[in-house]
Amino acid sequence: MLRLRSFSGPCPLLTRRCAALFLLFAASHPSPVGYLQRSHENQRVFSTLSSSAPNPSMAKPPVAKKVRHEMEMFGDVRVDNYYWLRDDSRTDPEVLGYLKEENAYTELLMSDVKAYQNILYSEIRGRIKEDDITVPIRRGGYYYYERTLEGKEYVQHCRRPIKDNAVPSVTDIMSVESEAPEEHVILDENIKAEGKDYYSIGAFKVSPNNKLVAYAEDTKGDEISTVYIMDIEKGTLLGKPLTSITSYIEWAGDGNLVYITMDEILRPDKAWLHELGNDQSNDVCLYHEKDDTFSIDLQASESKQYLFIASESKTTRFLYYLNILKLENGLVSLTPRVSGIDTSASHRGNHFFIKRRSNEFYNSELLVCPIDNVNETTILLPHRESVKLQDFQLFINHIVIYERENGLPTITVYNLPSIGEAIGALQDGRKIDFIDPVYSADAEESEFSSSILRFSFSSLRTPLSIYDFDMKTGVSVLKKIEKVLGGFDASNYVTERKWAVASDGTHIPISLLYRKDCVKLDGSDPMLLYGYGSYEVCIDPYFKASRLSLVDRGFVFAIAHIRGGGEMGRQWYENGKLLKKKNTFTDFIACAEYLIENNYCSKEKLCINGRSAGGLLVGAVVNMRPDLFKVAIGGVPFVGVVTTMLDPTIPLTTSEWEEWGDPRREEFYFYMKSYSPVDNIKEQHYPHILITAGLNDPRVMYSEPAKFVAKLRELKTDNNTLLFKCELGAGHFSKSGRFEKLEEDAFTYAFMLKILDMIPPSQI
Secondary structure (H helix, E strand, O other): OOOOOOOOOOOOOOOOOOOOOOOOOOOOOOOOOOOOOOOHHHHHHHHHHOOOOOOHHHOOOOOOOOOOOEEEEOOEEEEOOOHHHOOOOOOOHHHHHHHHHHHHHHHHHOHHHHHHHHHHHHHHHOOEOOOEEOOOEEEOOEEEEEEEOOOOOOEEEEEEEOHHHOOOOOOOOOOOOOOOOOOEEEEEHHHHOOOOOOOEEEEEEEOOOOOEEEEEEEOOOOOOEEEEEEEOOOOOEOOOOEEEEOOOEEEOOOOEEEEEEEOOOOOEEEEEEEEOOOOHHHOEEEEEOOOOOOEEEEEEOOOOOEEEEEEEOOOOEEEEEEEHHHHHHOOEEEEOOOOOOEEEEEEEOOEEEEEEEOOOOOOOEEEEEEOOOOOOOEEEEOOEOOEEEEEEEEOOOEEEEEEEEOOEEEEEEEEOOOOOOOOOOOOOOEEOOOOOOOOEEEEOOOOOOOOEEEEEEEOOOOOOEEEEEEOOOOOEEEEEEOOEOOOOOHHHEEEEEEEEEOOOOOEEEEEEEEEOOOOOOOOOOOEEEEEOOOOOOOOOOOOOHHHHHHHOOOOEEEEEOOEOEOOOOHHHHHOOOHHHOHHHHHHHHHHHHHHHHOOOOOHHHEEEEEEOHHHHHHHHHHHHOHHHOOEEEEEOOOOOHHHHHOOOOOOOOHHHHHHHOOOOOHHHHHHHHOOOHHHOOOOOOOOEEEEEEEOOOOOOOOHHHHHHHHHHHHHOOOOOOEEEEEEOOOEOOEOOOHHHHHHHHHHHHHHHHHHOOOOOHHHO
């Protein structure tokens, strides 16, 4: 069953490091008593910061005090002198003081290129059409869409009645002429965000009768949601909000909501049924998952008749269903709890459609069964070793299959027999063709009752494009392509796909972008190499307008599709996790070496970047091969692997033992310790490094990157720049405003360009 991308906020995922769901761990964790013991170097930082004409070259970095903290396991003693930086309450004045000191040092070190950073920001923002709308989505008798306004950080959620109940078609266009039905602004996030440092709506769900909307609001970046229910026409709120829940919410008819809450370690563990008008304390618990290695998930069928509640670990997933027309029946089991079996489902007519993965059928198969006999299954698509079944989407007369083959996404449309008829193996599918050699293609919300499939396409050189595809005729119509201002011409850019060879002979795909009139491809060009490689996440090549500010300055941009991700199928993931995790890091190093050997860049101009689990990647490879990179950027990096995964009281640790391993077992302990970035810092030269964090981050605690930086400052033997920037009012996804995010891009780019000495003196 399809999970669509979220445009209003981060999509909740059941992982610690990967994009959005969980509460901050609220229990107090004591830090050492006493005030921050600053050295003379730290005093000089404050002296420099207070001067009227700051000179970055004279600044001395902060030095965190050392408080010996020993951790013993299997006779092995690890010493963490910076363990005291962990404060789960985020209120300790000593810890906050140190973070502010690091921020002040970062601001000072970058002050000499602040003017150029502003130039970059203006350039990046100048490519955006600030006043715009998304492609309208049909729901019942209305078009729904989001509008952005010039100069405003956030969106407006809007709708218009569909004129004359026009029939859905690929040529359907929402009229905005004077005689068209009037636009209604349902919710203006700009108004809601006033006076708040952070504001994000993680879910915006309209009731089936189009009269109400339930929206999940996060005002700290800690991914704790408050859900409000509003009368759309009146603009008034109904009853009290639902508090301290995830952003997983779904309507169960017009008068009920189903939502998910978390336990004390921020694990989504309970599903609830809320009847409108009742107090939250009277809500009915539909399901409670007590195994702390499992979390629960919630999805609605495209038909909107069934809700599916899943309990899942990293290897196992089983399902219950709730018939919205028979709420009194409660949850009914659909697929059993069997270790190693992963299922997801949807509904059409008198059938459930089930995607099932097992150790034997690791790339998944697609099944169908009658609702009244779920054990009577028919195979619609068998398992294939070279093709991974990623997802499926149901319509009244069609099914759309999303797969991966040879590392690239594919979309295939099949006809279905009339509802009530038997369904056999899928045949004679119509595959949608894409033009670029490497690209991203994703599902968008479509109407179940129509024959119009909506999907998005982009590549490293092609802006986000929304298409409507007529599944009856095969006609495809471009509904909107992201407008890129400033004279952008896609024909100036080249995208390529190359393959590096890992140490074990595995071929690793690399996606490349460069501007053909700005590069020499003789080894002298600067490069930014990005990687992730965890959770089976596919980092497909997509368009990002801000990236042009590097590429137009002669950068080559590359993505290393390393093991641990899901680009090449399930086995690609399996071979980059647990006791094979080091393949992720050696694959990335192999990609870097390939790019250098083939004259796309040189060591002296190679920059690398990764966020979250990608930050773990960055931390690991700079320990393993610091000579290979000039600049390393780690965003909210998961660098304290062993310490975090040994502590089951830290949010999400228990649910991720199947991803990283359980270090309470000796084999995993020593293997994880052998690559854990903070445990492998040593006296050696390191690249220039920028590390970022969010104080309210529930996925990667701010203290992990803070400790990593403190230990690096202590042990590294070079004079290269090391900066740490901690957002004190944000979480895993940093600041929430769309322009605020552009400022972060400008800051990161300015850091790279400064280190590479690519900033013109006249612009400093």
